[in-house]
Amino acid sequence: MGKTMTLCVSPILGSKSSSKYERGWMEMTWRYIFWLSGWAGTGKSTTARTIVREYYDNGYFITSFFFSGGGGGAGHAGKFVGTIASQLAQRCAAFKSFLVEAISSDEDFGNRIVKDQWNELVLQPLSKLGAGSFQAPLLIVTDAQDECEKESDVTSTSALETLLTLGPTPFPGIHHKEETIRHLVRKAGGLFIWAATACRFIDEGGSLFGPDRLLDILKGDSSDIGPEEELNNIYAEVLNKCLGARLKQHEKDKAYEMLREALGAINVDAMLGGFRSILDIPKDPIRPVRLHHPSLRDFLLSSQRCRDVRFWVDEKKAHKALANHCMQLMSQKLQRDIYSLEDPGARVAQVPPENLARCLPAEHQYACRYWVDHLQRSEYQFHNDGRVHFFLQDHLLHWVEALSWIEQSAEGIRAITSLQSMVNSNNNHNLHAFLHDAKRVLLYNRSIIEEAPLQTYFCALAFAPRKSLVRRKFQEEMVSWIKICPQIVEEWSALMQTLEGHTNWVRVITFSPYSKLVASASDDKTLRVWGTVTGTAKSILKSHTDRIRAIAFSPDGNLVVSASSDDTVRVWDAATGTAAHIFKNCFTSTLTFSKDGLYLRTDRGS
Numbered sequence: 001m002g003k004t005m006t007l008c009v010s011p012i013l014g015s016k017s018s019s020k021y022e023r024g025w026m027e028m029t030w031r032y033i034f035w036l037s038g039w040a041g042t043g044k045s046t047t048a049r050t051i052v053r054e055y056y057d058n059g060y061f062i063t064s065f066f067f068s069g070g071g072g073g074a075g076h077a078g079k080f081v082g083t084i085a086s087q088l089a090q091r092c093a094a095f096k097s098f099l100v101e102a103i104s105s106d107e108d109f110g111n112r113i114v115k116d117q118w119n120e121l122v123l124q125p126l127s128k129l130g131a132g133s134f135q136a137p138l139l140i141v142t143d144a145q146d147e148c149e150k151e152s153d154v155t156s157t158s159a160l161e162t163l164l165t166l167g168p169t170p171f172p173g174i175h176h177k178e179e180t181i182r183h184l185v186r187k188a189g190g191l192f193i194w195a196a197t198a199c200r201f202i203d204e205g206g207s208l209f210g211p212d213r214l215l216d217i218l219k220g221d222s223s224d225i226g227p228e229e230e231l232n233n234i235y236a237e238v239l240n241k242c243l244g245a246r247l248k249q250h251e252k253d254k255a256y257e258m259l260r261e262a263l264g265a266i267n268v269d270a271m272l273g274g275f276r277s278i279l280d281i282p283k284d285p286i287r288p289v290r291l292h293h294p295s296l297r298d299f300l301l302s303s304q305r306c307r308d309v310r311f312w313v314d315e316k317k318a319h320k321a322l323a324n325h326c327m328q329l330m331s332q333k334l335q336r337d338i339y340s341l342e343d344p345g346a347r348v349a350q351v352p353p354e355n356l357a358r359c360l361p362a363e364h365q366y367a368c369r370y371w372v373d374h375l376q377r378s379e380y381q382f383h384n385d386g387r388v389h390f391f392l393q394d395h396l397l398h399w400v401e402a403l404s405w406i407e408q409s410a411e412g413i414r415a416i417t418s419l420q421s422m423v424n425s426n427n428n429h430n431l432h433a434f435l436h437d438a439k440r441v442l443l444y445n446r447s448i449i450e451e452a453p454l455q456t457y458f459c460a461l462a463f464a465p466r467k468s469l470v471r472r473k474f475q476e477e478m479v480s481w482i483k484i485c486p487q488i489v490e491e492w493s494a495l496m497q498t499l500e501g502h503t504n505w506v507r508v509i510t511f512s513p514y515s516k517l518v519a520s521a522s523d524d525k526t527l528r529v530w531g532t533v534t535g536t537a538k539s540i541l542k543s544h545t546d547r548i549r550a551i552a553f554s555p556d557g558n559l560v561v562s563a564s565s566d567d568t569v570r571v572w573d574a575a576t577g578t579a580a581h582i583f584k585n586c587f588t589s590t591l592t593f594s595k596d597g598l599y600l601r602t603d604r605g606s
Helices: 014-028 044-057 077-091 093-105 114-127 152-153 177-188 192-204 207-219 229-243 249-265 270-275 295-301 317-331 353-359 362-376 388-407 409-422 428-452 470-474
Strands: 003-008 032-037 061-066 138-143 506-511 517-521 529-531 537-541 548-553 559-564 568-573 579-584 591-593 600-604
Touching: 044 061, 044 138, 044 192, 061 077, 077 093, 077 114, 093 114, 177 192, 177 207, 192 207, 192 229, 207 229, 229 295, 317 362, 317 388, 362 388, 362 409, 388 409, 388 428, 388 470, 409 428, 428 470, 506 548, 517 548, 517 559, 529 559, 537 568, 548 591, 559 591, 568 600
Parallel strands: 003 032, 061 138
Antiparallel strands: 506 517, 517 529, 529 537, 548 559, 559 568, 568 579, 591 600
16 A cells, blocks of 8 residues: 555654655655654644645645544544545545445445445545546545544555645744743653643733743753653643732632632633633633643643642542532423423424523533433442432433433433442432332333423323332322323333334344344344343344344454345444445355354355
């Protein structure tokens, strides 16, 4: 595939000669991957964005994808190939026509694994381009692959022509003597994030405080101090300076406490206005405050690095505080029929997005989704009739309704299951029993609550067993106009839940190793993979043209294989539902993997 060049660099120490070297690499006619490697904070992402902008403006045939683990599509490998292909199509009309042809000839391309999508949607159309179709070279820039949900998906697309380059980055916005700049470069120790933080910190001081801040930063001999220690020092300097020297001691103590809580949560707070050199604080108060760089989080959470106890954030205490804030927020906001629809059959799709944002703002949605995650990470001490128990007894159904409106009802089942595993049944029998009953209610009614959230108060309660703790607790929530109640059992039966979706006979089912997934095969020609904890369909696999006769999971549970009467055996990624391999002219009624997962045995052999 060509040659690979790996370079470990400190971007702020760049020079004119290195710039010539890097630009010379981009003009080479060979096929190269240029891999930029370095510590967090050395400016790899900033450099990549600079290169993309410069070469885009100069008319080069360039595409880019910047992964981000902060949620959304940018953290998913499934968005990678489509984004690259779309950008290429926008830059080259000839490529666009070949791409349309590829998509039209294979309507099932979306179910392919990333490597096959790369070959079909990028490499093959590129190979058909004639000379002069675009201005060489073709540059493809990717960044932060380690933040991809499944990094191996991206690294498997090994035909990337070029990956990353770099250029020298000066200190922006600082105009001082050359010796001062050299001193700052030595203090930075190769960390771009140090340079960026220093520049923002000095600039925010203005003409009145900026010079003093520069002198404070330059204090001390950096010759025997490592880059990480210099980063620790500047973060501590920013935190100390921005609290204000004119505060009285008791005011400072309160400010320190509020700051630890705010930094631990990264919530919008008026007191954070002076910390723009380390925090990205948007003008829109609705948008969340974010860290400029994750190294600040590492600094704050490490008692070895953040040696000032006034700023050190105890991670477990921070998560406990967040969990309590989430429960408080939900207790204040959540209620029955939060949209005031007064229609028990109202569907999720009927609620306009603006109503969702008004009745369940982003912070309330966050609280509904993640309060249990914070409890897990806080080593929370649970008690009968404690805060968690009281919250569930008051707002369990309101919380379930809210989750259903934001299409996260499966998250509720997962959260209740997690809570149940955290609570000791011997010491907290009442709470554990209530969680067990709540889980049974949610599992048994999952499908109808997902579709019509207000059925949480109707079918879910009406059909719960007479001795159900949830039914007894929320008896008053049941509607009075049901004159004749259905005949119900006294206790829960062995039936946990019903998985619905197939439209014909289900012939085969099998559990994955460790029983986290279950696959079902039907005469409707589909294979469905379900999560056993929540009962939700993880994927629906539709490529077979006849009924499915056999299915099996690989020993690691990552693959599921199906054999059909259409004489094909298909191997699928169990997590994503994408097709990994297709074996044609293979009629079999049995499928088993070898112990090492490398071979597949059928009744016709391996």
